[in-house]
Amino acid sequence: MNASGQVIVADTAVDRVNLLGLTRAQLELFFLDLGEKRFRAQQVMKWIHHRGVRDFSQMTDLSQSLREQLDRIAEITPPHIAEQQDSQDGTRKWAISVEGGSLVEAVLIPEGDRATLCVSSQVGCSLDCTFCSTGKQGFQRDLTAAEIIGQVWLAIDSYDAWQSGKGRVVTNVVMMGMGEPLLNFDNVVSAMSLMCDDLAYGLSKRKVTLSTSGVVPALDRLAEWTDVSLAVSLHAPNDALRNEIVPINRKYPISRLLESARAYLDAQTDKKRVVTIEYTLLAGVNDSVEQATELAQLLRDYPCKINLIPFNDFPNSGYTRPSGNAVSRFWQVLTDAGFVVTVRTTRGDDIDAACGQLVGEVVDRTRRSARYQAGRHEQGLLQSQE
Ligand code: SAH
Numbered sequence: 345m346n347a348s349g350q351v352i353v354a355d356t357a358v359d360r361v362n363l364l365g366l367t368r369a370q371l372e373l374f375f376l377d378l379g380e381k382r383f384r385a386q387q388v389m390k391w392i393h394h395r396g397v398r399d400f401s402q403m404t405d406l407s408q409s410l411r412e413q414l415d416r417i418a419e420i421t422p423p424h425i426a427e428q429q430d431s432q433d434g435t436r437k438w439a440i441s442v443e444g445g446s447l448v449e450a451v452l453i454p455e456g457d458r459a460t461l462c463v464s465s466q467v468g469c470s471l472d473c474t475f476c477s478t479g480k481q482g483f484q485r486d487l488t489a490a491e492i493i494g495q496v497w498l499a500i501d502s503y504d505a506w507q508s509g510k511g512r513v514v515t516n517v518v519m520m521g522m523g524e525p526l527l528n529f530d531n532v533v534s535a536m537s538l539m540c541d542d543l544a545y546g547l548s549k550r551k552v553t554l555s556t557s558g559v560v561p562a563l564d565r566l567a568e569w570t571d572v573s574l575a576v577s578l579h580a581p582n583d584a585l586r587n588e589i590v591p592i593n594r595k596y597p598i599s600r601l602l603e604s605a606r607a608y609l610d611a612q613t614d615k616k617r618v619v620t621i622e623y624t625l626l627a628g629v630n631d632s633v634e635q636a637t638e639l640a641q642l643l644r645d646y647p648c649k650i651n652l653i654p655f656n657d658f659p660n661s662g663y664t665r666p667s668g669n670a671v672s673r674f675w676q677v678l679t680d681a682g683f684v685v686t687v688r689t690t691r692g693d694d695i696d697a698a699c700g701q702l703v704g705e706v707v708d709r710t711r712r713s714a715r716y717q718a719g720r721h722e723q724g725l726l727q728s729q730e
Pocket residue numbers: 473475476477519520521522523524525555556557576577622623624653654655656657699700719720
């Protein structure tokens with residue numbers, strides 16, 4: 345009852361804290377605030393991320409009263425799956441509907457004893473790379489940490505593989521779905537911390553990859569927060585061309601980007617690590633032998649491996665995918681120059697799970713509605729992993 349005698353009914357649906365997206369440190373603070381011991385966080389993390397339990401009443405190592413309290417003030421809510429599709433090649437794709445009415449996507453690509461999950465970080469993207477259909481949609485909003493880590497949670501849940509002993513469902517994660525991860529810094533860092541935490545998904549830092557088109561100030565401070573693997577979306581061997589196809593280059597040119605990525609590596613204790621350079625091949629734009637030679641020159645002595653991504657088309661893209669021969673020629677020049685070069689091959693063709701393919705409609709802030717590109721769900725993701 346308040347001072348005027350009105351009964352106040354707490355709106356639990358609004359007030360509840362979603363524990364799914366809290367890092368270990370945040371969950372410890374949450375329990376300390378409740379007057380509980382720190383280790384409650386560890387117990388609850390195991391229930392959520394090891395056993396997939398969402399219902400507090402099942403958390404049998406917590407007291408009855410704590411379970412009831414959690415039920416009142418907290419929740420464990422993964423994002424909502426709008427659709428799940430399975431490819432004949434084993435690729436599984438989820439369209440996830442998020443608040444605001446848009447869809448984002450996650451794709452799991454199994455290969456041998458590995459399975460790489462491609463995760464989205466934003467609804468849309470503000471960076472407007474000319475060959476990317478996410479970029480063409482504009483930006484709607486950042487995903488929350490719960491919505492990002494929730495993609496890992498629901499991938500495991502969809503195989504009912506909690507404690508199954510079937511081996512890990514997700515062995516690698518790449519932040520290469522929709523959005524620019526470094527523009528959603530805090531939530532992405534929190535989600536990656538859960539990916540690597542033994543009390544959550546326990547992936548090694550080498551098996552989690554952040555891909556960026558070059559938000560240099562954020563990249564400059566990334567090493568303070570994480571040591572996951574880094575992929576840089578370069579796509580051009582010089583600033584004149586990159587200014588055109590990756591507009592953020594006008595603000596942060598190639599030299600600054602490569603310098604910042606190198607500093608990220610230098611901050612790691614493991615000195616053998618390299619940056620993955622992603623290069624989407626666009627016919628007649630950036631796929632000539634001269635450009636391959638220029639790229640080899642640019643990256644000479646740079647600690648990297650190169651991942652070539654033949655362009656995946658989408659309606660009205662204005663670009664085409666180079667021929668197999670053109671891709672091979674480009675690959676050959678770089679390989680002859682001594683680089684480790686992989687070519688991404690498309691997976692999940694029958695369910696449109698490849699780069700540049702479509703899953704749904706996005707309502708962006710400009711009210712433009714555009715087809716959403718699936719993401720970069722291809723074998724190269726696997727090749728770029730340990
Ligand atoms: N925003 C981040 C991560 C998401 S994009 C980034 O740009 O790195 C992941 C990768 O897919 C990037 O290298 C991007 O350039 C590439 N990509 C985007 N659209 C593509 C398309 N239509 N065909 C092939 N690769 C594409």
